[in-house]
Amino acid sequence: MGFFTDRLHAFPRYELYQLGIETGLYPYYRSVESASTPRLTVEGREVINFGSNNYLSLSYHPRVIEAAVNATRRFGSGVTGSRLLNGTLTLHRELEHELADFYEMPSCLVFSTGYVANASAIAGFLSRHDVAIVDKEAHNSLLSGVRLSGATMRRFRHNDVAHLEKVLAGLPAEVGKVTPPPSRSWSSSVTASRTRSSSTTRRTASGSSAGGGGAPSSSTGSSTTSTSSR
Numbered sequence: 001m002g003f004f005t006d007r008l009h010a011f012p013r014y015e016l017y018q019l020g021i022e023t024g025l026y027p028y029y030r031s032v033e034s035a036s037t038p039r040l041t042v043e044g045r046e047v048i049n050f051g052s053n054n055y056l057s058l059s060y061h062p063r064v065i066e067a068a069v070n071a072t073r074r075f076g077s078g079v080t081g082s083r084l085l086n087g088t089l090t091l092h093r094e095l096e097h098e099l100a101d102f103y104e105m106p107s108c109l110v111f112s113t114g115y116v117a118n119a120s121a122i123a124g125f126l127s128r129h130d131v132a133i134v135d136k137e138a139h140n141s142l143l144s145g146v147r148l149s150g151a152t153m154r155r156f157r158h159n160d161v162a163h164l165e166k167v168l169a170g171l172p173a174e175v176g177k178v179t180p181p182p183s184r185s186w187s188s189s190v191t192a193s194r195t196r197s198s199s200t201t202r203r204t205a206s207g208s209s210a211g212g213g214g215a216p217s218s219s220t221g222s223s224t225t226s227t228s229s230r
Ligand SMILES: Cc1ncc(COP(=O)(O)O)c(C=O)c1O
Pocket: 053, 112, 113, 114, 115, 116, 118, 139, 141, 207, 219, 220, 221, 222
């Protein structure tokens, strides 16, 4: 057996995976052959779609499709560069101004996926001096952001406030405490509290994508809280 086959067979759930493949029930990496509608065609079979984030069905709304076709006619099918250089279109600016206006915020930055939004925002907010206390079931994008930031990560059991308190109590005394965010109906991914400068609370909206097909997300179920001693 080769290197990759060996590694695959060593995977702890390999037998379940094999069973899934043999019975045709393995659900991952299937090819979808239609638009992301409530019923869609997956490898020749019509199935009900329970896995989509397309809550408002915007990805196939006629006006959204028309706007996408018009944008493609004018701008082509890609930006061919990073946003830092030649990849910022007037369309991005327009969308960001509209979103900032909608959320009554001074500005807005749109990312292409929820994953990148979470990872980038958290990596930007936190630094190696911070401690991030993260729900054990938090989305992988949040963990990636914390890892990228270099902050220390502490985990607490899913939705277990008593365990969270215990984790908080176990932090060194000089580490600052959490500043609760102002109550607004935001998609809250991060609360960052810094104690040396004046205490600030920041929030990010994540999940909106430059390509359309999704409303600003409200699905960042578990939160990451950071606290710092600088
Ligand atoms: C809480 C949360 N964060 C991030 C993501 C990643 O979003 P995307 O698939 O747009 O990268 C998801 C995806 O479902 C999510 O549920």
